[in-house]
Amino acid sequence: MQYAYHVMQPAAIIEQTPSQKFMIPTDDASTKGFLLKTKGCRIPELKPIDGNIKRFIFAEKAVVCNNGRPPLVESNQTCLFIVKSALEAYDVNITSLLTCCYQMFLRIDPTDGKKYGKIKFKDCIAFNDSIEVDDKAEFVKVTCLYNNTMLYKDFFSFIPLKPIPPLKNSETKLNVLILGIDSVSRLNFHRQMPKTSAALRKIKTVELLGYNKVGDNTFPNLIPVLTGWNESELKKNCWPNTTSYFDDCPFIWKRFAENGYATAFAEDASWMGIFNYQRRGFKQQPTHYFWDTFDGEAEKQIGNKHRMNVDQCLGPREAYKVLVNYAEKFVESIQFLYNKPYFGFFWSSSLSHDFLNKPKLGDEFFEGFISRLYQKNLLQNTVFIFMSDHGIRWGDIRSTFQGRIEERLPFIHIYIPEWYRNDFPLAYSNLARNSQRLTTPYDLHKTLEDLLDPYALSRDFLHRRQENRTERREYSLFEAISPERTCENATISEHWCTCQSTVKIATNESVVVEAANFTVDFINRLLVGYADCVSLELDEVLDSSLQMQQQDIEGKRSKRDYTLTLRTKPGSALFEATVRRESKENQNYDYEIVGTISRINLYGRQSLCMADFHLKLYCFCRQLL
Known part of the structure; x- marks a missing residue:
């Protein structure tokens, strides 16, 4: 949703000396200082332990x-x-x-x-x-x-044998195992889980350096992976409102099931799960093996050590370990006992959803899980995707530049069996090359579609696809993604885009003040009709910067995007917004919100009076005054 209004007074433009400008190197320049450097996207290289964020890193106590x-x-x-x-x-x-x-x-x-x-x-x-x-x-x-x-x-x-349609052909199928850890950025993964990272390097996974999220939280970042659609398209086609079930939506596991695969979907902390938080979930269970039934009842009866949003334990065991052990039991049973191919999607929030430093507590456990998969030959015919949806979305680190970039770049590693790498070298080399391209959850969905028929990905097939393809928002990771790809090409909102160069500007500049007031006005317009929520006021602008892409530097655009961090009252909510200012005639300007306004501190009980899961970020309940 976008809303724009007209400003009659021209905003000041900051003049900078050459030494103050953020210079983007040409294609011939060194890649030093950049995590990703292509013609279409330059992502700055940041250190896992930088001096500016050391104060946020500490050892969490083990869970008992x-x-x-x-x-x-x-x-x-x-x-x-x-x-x-x-x-x-x-x-x-x-x-x-x-x-x-x-x-x-x-x-x-x-x-x-x-x-x-x-x-x-x-x-x-x-x-x-x-x-x-x-x-x-x-x-x-x-x-x-x-x-x-x-x-x-x-x-x-347990994993009992269930009626699964027969395979459509006798070719060896590639299993698909997806294991996700919520809210872990690429840098925080390396910072917190070095042993797990080493285990992934040992089995030669491909790490996507430019995997950029496309929405705020888990739901808008996993819906594209599982359906190829964004939230608006989902509502239009199969999920009209939050009281609807998700049964009619085209989840990728349905297509694997139609091809004779055993399918599984499991998540811990399922009360706030992908399809359950402020939503109705599924009327009929969506996959052959559906663990939410187990998790919900176990949490109710033996959940303990509750902290923030989750029960950290199910009885005497940590919840994430129970989930991952179930995943391992599923993989072994389906592959060795029942001799079936499988598609398994396992998602853990209990370890990492609420705390920056808790993933460290799971490092040895995940290292052991990955090592066992490999040693037991459970990856011999399996594509293993180990990933997150976004980085940590709140806390003190989110008020820093590094925290903002990390939040938009989750970790993702992809393992391809060695025999498949050898038999389909172009598909694998494209995947490896795409590790240094701008990629998205939509691309991951197209990749899963390709895995329905991995034997089709011959050199000739991929060449024909390359010759005949049209410009679109998603590409399979097995085909070559253009180095000229931009956030705009990939339909990544400027608000979430990490390809920009950032120029800090003073928080008292008139353009910043106007943009901040516009942001608060926009939030209040979202809350019109919700009498239980008070009208917010601007308290202070804490940070402001100009986001510049190559087109801006080359003078090809009349638009400027400003990223603001501001505090409102009452409630001291911290918001991060990208506001676009477009030049008009007679030195006038239009402003509009780009993407979503992010809430970067916890709202807790402030929004108990609001049921809409989108608007809970913004509402301060009148009863709290």
């Missing part, structure tokens, strides 16, 4: 689940068993008095308009030492009594 008590029951692929070494921690002295049982449970589809369906529990099946669970068991609840008194409760998930 269940007050330090270990698991009393564990599972493998098919069995539950009591952990004898844990008996002492639960003061179990007479094992004959310890009795456990497990209950299978399943999801009942919600009735029209309801967000969640009911959970149906079956009879409890007793065991004393270990037991092989029913071959139809997917999710189970375990309870243990000691001397007829409740002692322990736990939840486990």
Whole structure:
């Protein structure tokens, strides 16, 4: 949405000496100082530990689940068993008095308009030492009594064989495994998870240096990956409003399922999940294996160590570890037990969503997961994509230039099996070359489409595609992306674009003051009709800069984009906005908001009176005055 108004008074233009101007090197110049340097996009190179951000980096305390008590029951692929070494921690002295049982449970589809369906529990099946669970068991609840008194409760998930359509041909399929960690920038990934980064280098993943987000939060950055559409297109075609279910939308996992793949979708902290936060989710489960059912019930009954938005633990285990262990169990079962190809999408928010420094706590765990995948030959026929959606969106670091750039550049690594690299060298060399191109979530979707038929990506096929292609916003990463690609070509809003050169300007310049007042006025217009929200006022402009692209420096545009960080009152909300000023006749100017106005500090309880998930960023509830 864009809204513009006319300013009669001309704004001042800052004159700079040559030494003050941000100079963009020519194509022949050194790439020193740039992470990405193409004709269409120059992204500055920043250090993971820069002097300006050292003060934000510290060691988080390890999470202690269940007050330090270990698991009393564990599972493998098919069995539950009591952990004898844990008996002492639960003061179990007479094992004959310890009795456990497990209950299978399943999801009942919600009735029209309801967000969640009911959970149906079956009879409890007793065991004393270990037991092989029913071959139809997917999710189970375990309870243990000691001397007829409740002692322990736990939840486990399994991978039963399900009816999956047969493969359409006998060719070896490439599995697709996507594992995401929410809110981790590329630089913060290297800063916090060096062991995991080393494990990825060891198996020779391709890291996309110029992967630029296209929206504010998780939803608008993953919808393009999963559907190829943006949020507006999703609403137009299959999801008319927030009370609608997502069942009719063309998620990529549907196409894999049609081709005979087993499909899985799982996320921890599912209450605020991709399709659940302020939304209705799915009426029918979207994939063959759908873990939200498990996570929602487990959080309700055994979630603990709540911090900010998430339960960090499910019983005695950290939530993200439970999710990733489920992913590993899924991969092993589908590949080795059932001999099926699979598409698995696993998304973790519980570790990293709210805190810049918490990913460090998961470094060794993710290193181990990646190493096991490789050592067990689970990646032999698998494209493995390890990624995030954006960097951290709030906190003190977001008020810095580096924090703003990091937020727009999430990490993404792509593993291609060695045999496929050798058999399809052009597809792989294009992917490797595209690591130094501007890329987007739309490109990742086109890549997933190509993986539906990876054997088609021959040299001749890719050459023909290159010769016949038209200008569009998305390209498969297996085809050559032009070095002339710009944010505009890729439909990345100027507000999210990292290809710009930044020139700091004084916060008291008239153009900045006008742009700041315009921004606050724009926010208040968004809130018209919501009587519970007060009208905001400009408190202070904290930072301002002019964003310049190659066209600006070459004098080819009459528009200028200003990025502002400002504080409003009441509530001390911090907003970041990109405001475009366009020159008109008679020294007049038009202003417009480009993209989304970002909220870069937490709104917490300030917006409890607002149900719209977009407007919660801006509302300060009148009842708090």
